[in-house]
Amino acid sequence: MTAFVSAVLAAVALVLALRPRPVPQPSSVRRPSRTPDPPLVRHRVLISGSAALGGVTFLAPPVGWVVAAVAFAAVWVTIGRAEPAAVRREREQVARELPQVIQLIGLVLASGGSLADAIRQVAAAFPGPAVEPLRRAEARLAVGMAAADVWRELAVQPGLERVGRALCRAEGAGIPVASMVQGLGADLAREERARSEDAARTVGVRAAVPLGLCLLPAFLVIGIVPVIASALTSLQW
16 A cells, blocks of 8 residues: 555656646737745645655554645645745735835825825835835725725735734824824834844854754864763773
């Protein structure tokens, strides 16, 4: 049975490796490009099957089959919930840029501009992933979409949840947008500063780990091994 499972996994790997690439379509009928899945997601079945094979290989039935099923399900769910590195980098960049973007919008509002004008001016002067959802929100406002619906859509954008919720509250309760945006920008800047300080504190801890891994073998060779060798040579056989 183990040989059969191994053969099935090998066949799956061969099919994935030899799968023909899609033929590029002409520009007139080309479909919108889609971000390719990460390698873990592309080979999700193969990796989960390999984990299940480990349970079948090292444990006898029926325990091996139970462990294989649990391992397959655990690896499958873990890969499905894993955040791609590109998405994580973009989310971190949004968190870094968002305080400056909101503070600039607050400055434009304090000078008498409208929220749509503030978003348009800041998006034009500050390109980056943090302003892309705001630029789309401004475009929706420009075509006459209700502001409450626009801010609700913004509230589900990763990294901009607080901005969307705050604008929704301001729209529904009649709170002055300028003071609300300025307060939100100050809060975001304070939180980002705290995150940067926490990250700086962890640098020393991360640097100590490789240093300890380098010094430990030297300590064993120079300090411990000579003591043990001297003790062994002093023994009378």
